[in-house]
Amino acid sequence: MARRRQSVTIKHVAADAGVSLQTVSRVINNEPNVRSAMKERVQASIDKLGYVPSIAAQRMSGSRSYIILAINDRDLTIADWRAREGRDWVDQMLLGGMLTCAEHGYRMLIELVDTHNDHVERELGAAIAALQPDGVILTPPNSENALITGLLAERGIPFARIGSMQEGPGIAMTMGDKHNARLATEHLIELGHERIGFIAGPADFSLSEWRIEGWQQAMKHGGLSHEGLFERGDFGFDSGAQAAGKLLDLDRPPTAIIASSDQMALATLEVARGRGLDIPKDLSLISFDNSPIVRFTQPALTAIDQPIAATTARAVELLIEARKRKPAERPVTLEGELVVRGSTAQAPALGAG
Amino acid sequence: MARRRQSVTIKHVAADAGVSLQTVSRVINNEPNVRSAMKERVQASIDKLGYVPSIAAQRMSGSRSYIILAINDRDLTIADWRAREGRDWVDQMLLGGMLTCAEHGYRMLIELVDTHNDHVERELGAAIAALQPDGVILTPPNSENALITGLLAERGIPFARIGSMQEGPGIAMTMGDKHNARLATEHLIELGHERIGFIAGPADFSLSEWRIEGWQQAMKHGGLSHEGLFERGDFGFDSGAQAAGKLLDLDRPPTAIIASSDQMALATLEVARGRGLDIPKDLSLISFDNSPIVRFTQPALTAIDQPIAATTARAVELLIEARKRKPAERPVTLEGELVVRGSTAQAPALGAG
DNA sequence: CTGAAAGCGCTAACAG
DNA sequence: CTGTTAGCGCTTTCAG
Numbered sequence: 177m178a179r180r181r182q183s184v185t186i187k188h189v190a191a192d193a194g195v196s197l198q199t200v201s202r203v204i205n206n207e208p209n210v211r212s213a214m215k216e217r218v219q220a221s222i223d224k225l226g227y228v229p230s231i232a233a234q235r236m237s238g239s240r241s242y243i244i245l246a247i248n249d250r251d252l253t254i255a256d257w258r259a260r261e262g263r264d265w266v267d268q269m270l271l272g273g274m275l276t277c278a279e280h281g282y283r284m285l286i287e288l289v290d291t292h293n294d295h296v297e298r299e300l301g302a303a304i305a306a307l308q309p310d311g312v313i314l315t316p317p318n319s320e321n322a323l324i325t326g327l328l329a330e331r332g333i334p335f336a337r338i339g340s341m342q343e344g345p346g347i348a349m350t351m352g353d354k355h356n357a358r359l360a361t362e363h364l365i366e367l368g369h370e371r372i373g374f375i376a377g378p379a380d381f382s383l384s385e386w387r388i389e390g391w392q393q394a395m396k397h398g399g400l401s402h403e404g405l406f407e408r409g410d411f412g413f414d415s416g417a418q419a420a421g422k423l424l425d426l427d428r429p430p431t432a433i434i435a436s437s438d439q440m441a442l443a444t445l446e447v448a449r450g451r452g453l454d455i456p457k458d459l460s461l462i463s464f465d466n467s468p469i470v471r472f473t474q475p476a477l478t479a480i481d482q483p484i485a486a487t488t489a490r491a492v493e494l495l496i497e498a499r500k501r502k503p504a505e506r507p508v509t510l511e512g513e514l515v516v517r518g519s520t521a522q523a524p525a526l527g528a529g
Numbered sequence: 530m531a532r533r534r535q536s537v538t539i540k541h542v543a544a545d546a547g548v549s550l551q552t553v554s555r556v557i558n559n560e561p562n563v564r565s566a567m568k569e570r571v572q573a574s575i576d577k578l579g580y581v582p583s584i585a586a587q588r589m590s591g592s593r594s595y596i597i598l599a600i601n602d603r604d605l606t607i608a609d610w611r612a613r614e615g616r617d618w619v620d621q622m623l624l625g626g627m628l629t630c631a632e633h634g635y636r637m638l639i640e641l642v643d644t645h646n647d648h649v650e651r652e653l654g655a656a657i658a659a660l661q662p663d664g665v666i667l668t669p670p671n672s673e674n675a676l677i678t679g680l681l682a683e684r685g686i687p688f689a690r691i692g693s694m695q696e697g698p699g700i701a702m703t704m705g706d707k708h709n710a711r712l713a714t715e716h717l718i719e720l721g722h723e724r725i726g727f728i729a730g731p732a733d734f735s736l737s738e739w740r741i742e743g744w745q746q747a748m749k750h751g752g753l754s755h756e757g758l759f760e761r762g763d764f765g766f767d768s769g770a771q772a773a774g775k776l777l778d779l780d781r782p783p784t785a786i787i788a789s790s791d792q793m794a795l796a797t798l799e800v801a802r803g804r805g806l807d808i809p810k811d812l813s814l815i816s817f818d819n820s821p822i823v824r825f826t827q828p829a830l831t832a833i834d835q836p837i838a839a840t841t842a843r844a845v846e847l848l849i850e851a852r853k854r855k856p857a858e859r860p861v862t863l864e865g866e867l868v869v870r871g872s873t874a875q876a877p878a879l880g881a882g
Numbered sequence: 883c884t885g886a887a888a889g890c891g892c893t894a895a896c897a898g
Numbered sequence: 899c900t901g902t903t904a905g906c907g908c909t910t911t912c913a914g
Binding site for chain 2 (some may be wrong): 182183186226227228229230231232233235236241242254256257258260262266267268271272275276278283284285286287288298301302305306307308331438466467468469471472473474485
């Protein structure tokens with residue numbers, strides 16, 4: 177294989193336009209001090225020759241790499257891909273991230289990191305050393321992994337922490353979990369439900385707690401008690417089934433359940449069916465992931481749609497800005513929406529059953 | 530923002546190990562002429578310092594970029610992402626491609642290219658100039674886009690053409706479409722079906738034609754006629770509905786239909802239902818995409834599973850090898866499998882109805 | 883088998 | 899406002 181060198185370099189452009197390399201560089205990088213006549217002349221040569229700067233060379237001379245790295249948990253991601261159950265959060269991240277990157281001449285690269293392992297630092301460190309990304313996007317539960325955030329901060333790489341409100345280095349971002357949980361709860365209250373159960377996610381996800389807060393607040397605000405209507409799962413199906421079982425075993429079981437993940441919602445659906453309950457007649461159900469799968473159940477599930485694409489897009493923008501302005505201290509929040517489908521209905525008549 | 534330089538470079542390692550840069554370079558690249566004692570000493574320093582070579586620098590000095598580029602059609606990909614209907618071929622490509630890349634120290638980067646437009650060359654040329662990928666993976670319908678393959682060949686970049694058997698530059702690869710169509714048809718013949726309809730994809734996809742061949746061959750081989758049982762769609766829902774309608778309008782309609790995409794299969798399901806046909810009792814149905822969605826219909830669809838992940842993985846391997854060995858001339862084929870679910874059943878009794 | 887020198891394409895820093 | 903100089907971190911010659 178022949179050595180593949182840049183076919184047309186900054187030198188060719190400089191020669192063609194009859195200027196110095198530096199001037200061409202200034203035009204490429206849209207720097208101020210260039211006379212517009214000069215700029216046009218150089219641009220003409222660039223267009224004529226079809227010149228595109230080499231990212232590697234740009235990176236080498238100490239400037240940007242034009243790469244944003246999205247760090248995802250290796251095992252979780254692969255498990256989702258292999259399961260082929262339609263979970264599309266990676267796609268949504270790509271949708272928001274890639275397109276926004278492209279608008280600014282950047283690329284987004286996904287990196288799978290084995291975050292359970294204690295050599296996260298080595299793995300992530302290697303990725304950073306190899307790629308020298310201009311910014312990193314962290315998703316839960318990595319967003320609050322001190323090993324990761326510490327490393328990034330130490331190396332001075334701007335990063336966004338999606339699903340984290342902690343203070344400290346990096347841009348904290350949330351998808352409005354508290355608000356979203358409130359939204360779901362209020363929808364049920366409006367439908368006349370008074371006993372609304374909540375199946376939370378694991379405690380090591382901060383967003384699990386925010387959602388609990390949102391639910392509790394909405395309940396209180398509606399003059400309802402949430403006592404005893406709470407269970408916790410791990411986002412997975414089995415844990416959801418167990419939690420749903422406990423809630424439905426109560427002396428006075430809930431007439432509606434909010435589950436913090438699609439899998440736990442699906443499990444709840446199945447458990448309820450197993451007990452002869454009709455959804456939504458006997459039990460209303462809201463899922464906290466609007467993944468494709470919840471549209472194909474019978475009935476389709478009312479769900480909280482998290483703005484994954486929009487949040488990732490915003491993260492990219494903030495990361496790119498970060499090298500100019502110092503990022504804001506306050507957490508950035510993009511709120512989700514409630515998508516109403518067939519799994520929620522008027523609460524069963526009070527005296528009935 | 531401080532200039533971010535490589536924290537530990539080849540120089541540090543060389544100094545630490547008390548050897549020249551060159552020797553370190555040789556160890557990194559696993560070159561032959563290094564005494565094993567030397568090698569170990571250098572490796573020890575590398576490990577101690579946590580050194581990882583900078584891809585940008587490696588690329589700069591004329592060697593590999595360690596980047597494999599997967600080119601996808603911009604509009605199609607974005608449409609799928611936005612639709613959120615669980616189509617997961619991008620994920621499957623990532624699954625196969627990223628993991629295999631990682632095994633070899635490469636990264637896979639997705640690039641969305643507006644392939645309809647006639648400035649494909651500029652777009653793709655820019656991506657290549659900027660990234661200098663070591664290999665490119667093309668998916669249909671780009672695999673046979675002469676503008677694209679020509680550009681790649683001209684620049685001497687190894688590339689794989691998935692879904693193409695054409696001769697010429699680049700590694701031709703298929704997912705066994707002919708074989709897969711035969712498989713589906715044979716399954717139906719075994720179930721006693723004699724009139725098996727086929728809804729093909731658009732003619733500008735070579736694989737559409739291969740599937741037709743497979744179906745026709747299996748029919749002939751089973752002593753059956755395929756005359757008049759053929760329709761063509763564009764892979765989309767509406768075209769599928771139209772095609773299904775025509776097939777079911779025949780004087781002697783088919784008792785089974787094979788659709789070349791999940792959307793066309795779904796459309797067929799709906800059209801059949803609309804006519805009061807029960808699936809699979811009155812009509813058996815096979816989808817040609819085993820995307821998550823076909824598992825959630827009632828009944829779940831029997832489908833051809835295309836080895837997207839495996840093919841992408843193989844493509845990556847072949848591309849990486851390509852810079853050593855000259856790639857084989859013959860097309861590389863990985864065949865799909867039939868996943869039997871509830872949409873196929875024994876043919877309705879002959880005299881009945 | 884190992885080392886020294888040159889340069890990849892680009893930008894930062896400094897002159898003019 | 900524009901040009902010159904000196905590297906970035908690595909690999910490729912080519913000597914030893």
